Amino acid sequence: MEFGLSEEQILLQDSVNRFLSDQVPLDRVRKFAEEKDAGDDIWQGLVELGIPGLIIPEASGGVGLGKLDAAVVSECLGYHVTPAPFIGTVIMAPVALIESGKREDLLRAIAAGESKVGVAFGESIGARADAGIEFDGSKLTGKALFVLDYLADFVLVATNDKKLLLVSSDADGLDKRELTTVERTRRTGELVFNNTPAELISEDLEVYLKVLDAGRVMLAADTLGAAQNMIDQSVAYAKVREQFNRPIGSFQAVKHMCAEMVANLEPCRALVWYAGYALDEVPEEARLTACHTKAHLSEVGKAVSKTATEVHGGMGFTDLLGLHYWFKRIGFNRQILGAPELIREEAARVQNLVT
Amino acid sequence: MDLSYGSEYETFRTEVQTFLEKHKDTPTQGALRSENVLNWQRTLIENGYAARTIPKEYGGYGAEPNILESRIIAEEFANAQMSQGQGGQGISMLVPTLLEMGTEEQKKQFIGPTIRGEMIWCQGYSEPSAGSDLASLRTSAVLDGDEWVINGQKIWTSTAHMADWIFCLVRTEPEAPKHQGISFLLFRMDSPGIDVRPLVDMTLNANFNEVFFTDVRVPKDQIVGQRGQGWLVANSILGFERGSLASPDAMLMRLNALIDLMQKETINGQSLMTYPSYRDRLMQIQARVMAMQFNDMRILSSRINKNQDTKLASMIVKLQGTELRHELEALALDVMGELGMAIGDNPYLRDKGLWQYHYMYFLGLIIGGGTNQIQKNIIGERGLGLPREPKVEINK
Numbered sequence: 001m002e003f004g005l006s007e008e009q010i011l012l013q014d015s016v017n018r019f020l021s022d023q024v025p026l027d028r029v030r031k032f033a034e035e036k037d038a039g040d041d042i043w044q045g046l047v048e049l050g051i052p053g054l055i056i057p058e059a060s061g062g063v064g065l066g067k068l069d070a071a072v073v074s075e076c077l078g079y080h081v082t083p084a085p086f087i088g089t090v091i092m093a094p095v096a097l098i099e100s101g102k103r104e105d106l107l108r109a110i111a112a113g114e115s116k117v118g119v120a121f122g123e124s125i126g127a128r129a130d131a132g133i134e135f136d137g138s139k140l141t142g143k144a145l146f147v148l149d150y151l152a153d154f155v156l157v158a159t160n161d162k163k164l165l166l167v168s169s170d171a172d173g174l175d176k177r178e179l180t181t182v183e184r185t186r187r188t189g190e191l192v193f194n195n196t197p198a199e200l201i202s203e204d205l206e207v208y209l210k211v212l213d214a215g216r217v218m219l220a221a222d223t224l225g226a227a228q229n230m231i232d233q234s235v236a237y238a239k240v241r242e243q244f245n246r247p248i249g250s251f252q253a254v255k256h257m258c259a260e261m262v263a264n265l266e267p268c269r270a271l272v273w274y275a276g277y278a279l280d281e282v283p284e285e286a287r288l289t290a291c292h293t294k295a296h297l298s299e300v301g302k303a304v305s306k307t308a309t310e311v312h313g314g315m316g317f318t319d320l321l322g323l324h325y326w327f328k329r330i331g332f333n334r335q336i337l338g339a340p341e342l343i344r345e346e347a348a349r350v351q352n353l354v355t
Numbered sequence: 356m357d358l359s360y361g362s363e364y365e366t367f368r369t370e371v372q373t374f375l376e377k378h379k380d381t382p383t384q385g386a387l388r389s390e391n392v393l394n395w396q397r398t399l400i401e402n403g404y405a406a407r408t409i410p411k412e413y414g415g416y417g418a419e420p421n422i423l424e425s426r427i428i429a430e431e432f433a434n435a436q437m438s439q440g441q442g443g444q445g446i447s448m449l450v451p452t453l454l455e456m457g458t459e460e461q462k463k464q465f466i467g468p469t470i471r472g473e474m475i476w477c478q479g480y481s482e483p484s485a486g487s488d489l490a491s492l493r494t495s496a497v498l499d500g501d502e503w504v505i506n507g508q509k510i511w512t513s514t515a516h517m518a519d520w521i522f523c524l525v526r527t528e529p530e531a532p533k534h535q536g537i538s539f540l541l542f543r544m545d546s547p548g549i550d551v552r553p554l555v556d557m558t559l560n561a562n563f564n565e566v567f568f569t570d571v572r573v574p575k576d577q578i579v580g581q582r583g584q585g586w587l588v589a590n591s592i593l594g595f596e597r598g599s600l601a602s603p604d605a606m607l608m609r610l611n612a613l614i615d616l617m618q619k620e621t622i623n624g625q626s627l628m629t630y631p632s633y634r635d636r637l638m639q640i641q642a643r644v645m646a647m648q649f650n651d652m653r654i655l656s657s658r659i660n661k662n663q664d665t666k667l668a669s670m671i672v673k674l675q676g677t678e679l680r681h682e683l684e685a686l687a688l689d690v691m692g693e694l695g696m697a698i699g700d701n702p703y704l705r706d707k708g709l710w711q712y713h714y715m716y717f718l719g720l721i722i723g724g725g726t727n728q729i730q731k732n733i734i735g736e737r738g739l740g741l742p743r744e745p746k747v748e749i750n751k
Binding site: 296 | 657734745
């Protein structure tokens with residue numbers, strides 16, 4: 001019996017963290033956000049580490065690891081607020097293609113780091129602002145908002161009735177425009193479909209849910225990493241920042257804020273690990289744990305990101321320090337693929353507590 | 356991650372199940388020291404389900420410590436809703452301390468009767484002016500010939516009114532720095548000069564007592580460790596107490612009871628579960644209970660797999676667990692509305708009034724066992740390495 005990360009998982013974590021610390025420090029993230037470059041060097045580095053093929057079977061050119069391994073990587077990306085098309089390309093698209101048995105060629109291209117896939121799932125969870133997507137058997141009509149990595153080579157689209165489709169970025173009748181959000185380490189946009197040709201990947205609700213659950217657990221892991229970084233920065237700052245001739249961390253008011261952040265976040269680590277593990281190994285619990293993990297990490301992440309900013313005082317509020325990159329990353333993770341209240345309602349339905 | 360126990364453990368589980376099936380009609384409940392309770396305790400020890408790792412020469416079963424076996428025993432006894440035997444501060448705190456620090460004579464004299472449930476203990480630590488700052492305690496013990504003479508007062512002493520013996524922190528070296536002037540004494544509660552007064556708490560039960568000592572005489576050799584080492588002795592067992600105040604297994608049982616309650620109770624004939632705001636709070640609590648359960652598995656696993664670091668994960672258990680449990684009980688009261696206020700002989704009382712009782716009792720546990728504010732100091736200083744608060748100069 002072992003509840004924890006294996007040596008291999010710790011090595012994987014170390015190598016991703018080393019690359020990100022060395023090659024993608026906050027200055028590089030700032031450049032991505034401010035100059036809107038493509039981030040090709042970051043992606044290339046991740047490709048060299050084998051990240052795109054992480055959960056793709058070796059027979060399809062991937063590494064063949066599990067969702068817990070992927071969650072470990074997602075945590076690293078959150079820790080470093082790394083701009084990368086991870087959720088769609090590395091997680092949700094491969095799960096959809098593996099589960100449906102479709103587009104082996106694309107799976108191989110993803111594993112090789114040659115193709116990227118965005119995700120348009122918002123309308124299947126709860127369509128806002130009159131958006132919504134219908135599929136008539138061959139073509140898509142409607143509008144998708146806040147599509148993650150909307151400029152990728154392909155977009156995995158979920159219709160209102162939870163069918164999964166693949167749309168090529170150069171398809172006919174597809175209009176794209178950027179939707180600016182607070183979170184500048186991820187790019188989101190609007191896609192308008194006018195009888196746009198699309199390939200049906202799955203009509204099976206189970207496949208849709210597996211894709212969604214995997215995406216949610218990875219977002220939770222990203223929040224875990226981002227929140228951990230905010231705690232680490234807060235503790236380091238509280239040790240060196242002096243007021244009234246002593247480090248502010250010696251005041252109980254500040255010390256207790258740090259302790260509360262840790263007390264809230266530490267159990268989340270075990271929760272995320274289990275949720276990642278359950279996606280592959282405990283299918284009967286995977287849905288409920290994915291829902292609770294996404295919703296709970298959203299709540300804890302929100303509390304940590306507020307408290308950590310406060311520990312830094314006025315500096316925490318500035319762009320100079322850049323703490324807001326983590327704050328906004330956590331805020332984005334909270335809303336995308338289902339905000340906490342919506343997901344908790346799903347969690348109740350999963351258990352038949354409500355009909 | 357490997358959550359299977361392995362086939363040898365499944366064999367062990369079957370053994371436990373067989374034992375429980377065989378004894379399913381054995382009476383196990385009763386007052387302390389009653390025949391049923393003592394017999395059941397003896398049966399448990401003989402079969403290795405109580406005092407499992409206590410050496411045979413001191414009356415235990417003498418098994419090697421094995422976390423998974425202990426876990427399986429706990430799981431199966433809980434499933435069968437059978438008593439795991441006697442607990443209390445003698446068994447959970449004094450016995451491990453004596454095994455660590457006691458003399459051979461003390462181990463022989465005290466461990467056997469304690470684990471058999473024949474000798475009941477209470478813990479004399481806190482004092483009216485020594486709570487969070489326990490090391491400032493003032494109850495004194497002065498050597499007079501071959502006896503300590505004890506004067507002072509303890510408070511929050513649970514089971515003092517039922518206890519045969521007390522393990523007690525007293526000041527023996529008044530001139531030494533406060534942590535180095537304390538000794539750990541054992542003495543009988545029927546010694547002349549001891550006055551136990553029940554302390555009624557907000558639940559209107561006397562869960563605790565005040566204990567007054569006036570010239571209580573105790574044989575000189577009833578000390579654990581050396582003179583002045585009492586703080587070390589006491590600290591080696593406080594860790595046992597903290598984790599045990601917030602068991603995730605008990606939390607899960609209460610959560611399931613809460614789900615049950617929300618499905619059965621109604622407002623205007625509608626099940627409480629159909630109210631979205633109640634349901635949302637329930638789901639929030641469920642996620643937190645789940646996180647604490649996995650946190651507990653992680654800690655358990657780290658005791659088997661020594662390379663795992665769970666220092667912080669362990670440190671937060673008392674703080675998080677007691678707060679969460681208090682909130683869980685609070686949700687039950689809120690969903691019941693006016694019914695949640697019922698106690699005693701109220702004909703509309705639900706679940707014997709346990710929700711209201713636990714709601715208040717866990718507020719007590721948030722304060723007891725090292726207040727949750729002290730827990731935050733410990734997490735901040737020992738867990739995160741934040742600097743201690745500067746000492747205030749005292750003008751004498």
